Amino acid sequence: MSVMEALPDVLAVALLLLGTLLCLTAGLGLLRFPDVLTRMHAGTKPQVLGVLLIMVGAAIRLQGWSATWMLLLVAAFQMLTAPVSAHMISRVAYRRRHVRRDRLLVDELHTGGEMRDSVYRGDEPADAPPEEPGRALVESRREDLDGPPDAGGRQPS
């Protein structure tokens, strides 16, 4: 077997191994990253690239066009669906406040309710009980007195 004959196989093996490695890091990211939003990053980018590399490697190795077309379809749908599902999950996670706010540098999407957030750790559903019930009670009493910040209860002037 000459070198030229072995070259496609070597290339295919390299691509397959690289792709599986990237998929492994995607799984690792799910374990290591702190919250849902960051985990979704790990679940989309290395995973999509890994699947694409595996598809290319398999296309080199497999004979016949029919398999290649199928691999092309898998790649196309992977690239179309992975961002959408990641977006839906992270959107729900953000609205249900499964966000580690202590790990955020800025949050420009967040409007209102900053005061109430301080009694939550920031990684629980919106209807979860507060972490420090005593402080939450004091804050809610103060809000009852002052009126909610954006309802225009008792504004000066």
Added chain:
Amino acid sequence: MSVDAGTPGPAHRLRHQLPLLVWLVLVWNLLWGTWSWANLISGVLVALAVTLLLPLPPVVGGARVRPVALVRFLGHFVYDLIKSGALVAWQTVRPRGIDRSAIITVQLRTDSDLLLTILAESLTLVPGSMVIDLDRERRTLGLHILHVVDEGDVEAQRASVLAEEERVVRAFGSPDEIAALDLAPGERSHGAGRRTP
């Protein structure tokens, strides 16, 4: 472009659904894996059944494709895809992991459903960013940034989002939308204003 909503005749509707039909027939044939007339005809039948039984709203403002800009967009996209895959993989395995994240909003300039869809899809696959929310009326995009160190990173990310938007619009947008790229920052006062009581 200008859809006269009064007369949605079958021929008119068929013309609007044509790209979808072609795509469905193509997928059907690729799934069978072999080319034959039987596959083509059954594919057309299945595609017609799907589009008639499960109708989708038409995409307003059909895309026009500019080859040069499209190649530029695709080139950047593939480069970004590889870069972001490698980057996030490295951030996963390196011992210190990731540092801080950020959630930013970006004021966009384009106002087309199709372009915004393409933009949101590609932004999720490029380095660092993932779309959380899209305010269609104000044209603002909420993004989660995986790894930032300081404010400079946030601004760099915002600039890269706008650059990506420009590439998408130049590849698929109409002349009006390309012209809108230059003049829109004047509208910021509405969208970027913080809600103050």
